[in-house]
Amino acid sequence: MILDASNFPDGHQLSAHICIVGAGAAGISLALALEDAGLDVLLLESGGLKAEHETQDLYQGTVSDEHLHSLPDRYRQRRFGGSTTIWGGRCVPFDPIDFEARPWIPHSGWPIAYGDLLPYYGKANELCEAGSFAYTVGKAFEAEPRAMIVGFKSPHFSTDTLERFSCPTDFGRRYGAYLRASTRVTVLLHANVTALSLNNAGSALNGATVSTLNGRTMTVRADQFVLAAGGLEVARLLLSNRDVHSNGIGNNSDLVGRYYMCHMAGTIGAIKLNQPNKVHHGYDVDMNGVYCRRRFALSSATQRQHRIGNFVARLHHPRITDPAHRTGLLSLLYLAKGIIPYEYGKRLHGEEHLSAQAILLHLRNVICDPFGTALFLIHWLRYRTLAKRKFPSIIIKPRAGLYSLDFHAEQEPNPNSRVRLGTLRDALGIQQLDIDWRYTEGDVLTVKRALALLSDDLRCSEVGSFEYDIDSVELEMTRYGAYGGHHLGTARMGSDPRNSVVDSNCRMHGIDNLFIASSAVFPTSSQANPTLTIVALALRLADHLKAVANRRQYVSAANPERAPRNEKASPVPESIT
């Protein structure tokens, strides 16, 4: 059932077995997994079915350095489906090494291992609509697809691992109808959780307050609460509730909001390959029709040997802003930057302002390359704009045979990289976030070493060369700031409450019934994009919550009136259809 909190009377009380805050990838996956558990689930979502300015503005906040991190209302969506309404859909599981405590990565190590998540990755892949959980060429394809670079041999990098692409699936649109038909899950839209009330001992959550932008306030009681409001908002919710725990919920050790990670990413250098027709840097399609792509993946043995973090890289088109690429399409993308959404335009053209002469050169590129540009646009229209499973990104064979390298690297946990509450408040009176994202020398080292190894390997295997300016590595990895949309580590998982916020079941240390389903719990960031792992963790949490419910024996299939209860006998609005 889907209801709208703005239609509820003021002072309304709701109850459920499990209350989930936030209907993005995590919250929706969790609700779906609990659907058949005989539990009444209340999924509270701040937004509506579509984007709304007023609600999105609740995400506003400040950043210490706008060059290093986008403002907090960018790269997030406050609406049903969360940020999956605009995500890119790249799905990659974490690697086993990511879970290990690595002495050379400070504060690394998860209290769970890769094997603990593995049973959930398959279903997570399914929910993300990224085909089967087959992330190597051998597993994904019956007949081996083209090599990435014929003849490339490397002791450090594998080109056999894959990234897979979701449609990209908007979780709200994809699973909305199912949730609407559900008799056990109630989605409440426009329901902003503004307060979490602990018992006097601070050991359990008694309830949550829901506020709407049209001035209604409601209370929610539940046996278990799960915060699934996204990696930044989880920290904000915990920090802004200070009536029982004076530093914020679960923040006795001053950890909430710290260790904030994104990923280190950038585009660098010039790769010249000796045999351009023996290069395949595009996508292969698996039997599900899912786009898959090879990349250079740094082996765990090399990470150990060189004491660096995880790293992947892809062959990429040259920097768009520089008209020297002489590719009509890339110039067109530069000229059309006004109509490309901020989140995608930023890494295409940055905020660089070009001279009139450079713009003329871009125009010349478009005019001189009409067929290349037209062919691309037709392909884009057919396979991206009109297709339901979208061609994931721009793939072009560079005219000059020169590629650049697009890398995506682990950012190590750093207590000084943090989010905290700012001085300004949102329309509901909650303090906004202030983001102070920082990277470390270790992060720069990971990228520098990995690039050097790749350059050597390309040369040694005599397939080509990779030239880049070593001194510009740090500049390039921070040119567009922290990688947008990946908000990790602000409520890290661990076994010791002195250095972690949640335990291995994602339960807040010391609080009996409060859980977190979000990348906020990631103690380390991996090279992988986060969503697949967020969903896998949510599914694992669902199993845990079911087990807890069974233990406490409050599962009762024959308890229909338990469905989000109208405790005060005021009329409950009709379901949104």
Added chain:
Amino acid sequence: MPLVTHHYHTPPSGCESVGKVDATDSAQLFEAMRGVDAVVNAVAGTSNVIRANARALYEAAARQPQPPRVVYLSSMAVYGAASGVVDESSSLTQNAGGYAGAKVEAERIARGYPRAVILRPGCIYGRGSRQWSERIARWLLAGRIGDLGSRGAGFCNLVHIDDLVAALLNALRQPDIEGECFNIVMPGSLTWNEYFLWLAQFHNALPVRRISEKRLLFEGSVLAPALKAAQLVARLLGADSAAVPEPMPPSLLRLFSQNIRLDGRKSEDRLGLHFTPLMTGLRTLK
């Protein structure tokens, strides 16, 4: 085994044709079932035919000196738009018209006959399954269906044709099952999307295409009536209506997303069925 049909068919080996019988005519049915131990009622037709057949058949059976056991091939359609796990005790669709309503009515009449056994098969696939194997394969090859996203996320409740035959045989032989009814469906939770994928694999129709909701809407509300009309015109003109692509009726498109999961455990327990795994079942298509 005597075979009674409305059309003239060459009876399969092991069967002898009793001849052409009007399955809605009690007198003809009475003659046809004279001396038989049991009857399998697999009559298909319009809803009027289904109802009339049920009335005539049980009346004819009851009048036999030794009334035979009747195994009635009903359908999962009796559950209508139900969702969730559905077992034999779940309520049947109320006030439905058309095929589902007729099947419900036929079951009601069957229940008035003490020696009836009702089977409710899911979607029957396998060799010779025009609806759920051959037609779908053609649609897959034509790129008209594939990965339907949420529109194909319903459970497909398949049953292999050999398992249905086994169910029929066991329903004829098993003691103590008269008056009972059984869902006949393979265990598991296969969705239509998954079935399409496996079927596509067997027909070299990979990779499957993602089909948008708009496209399906167009299939159901524009293309389906147009194709249906084209088939009618072809038939009127004496042309080959099979040459017209098959329409995808909206009711079928609804079924692909219906979250109904038939529970077939009772048939495993009481009829002793062992269901064919999907892969084995699909191999029989070759």
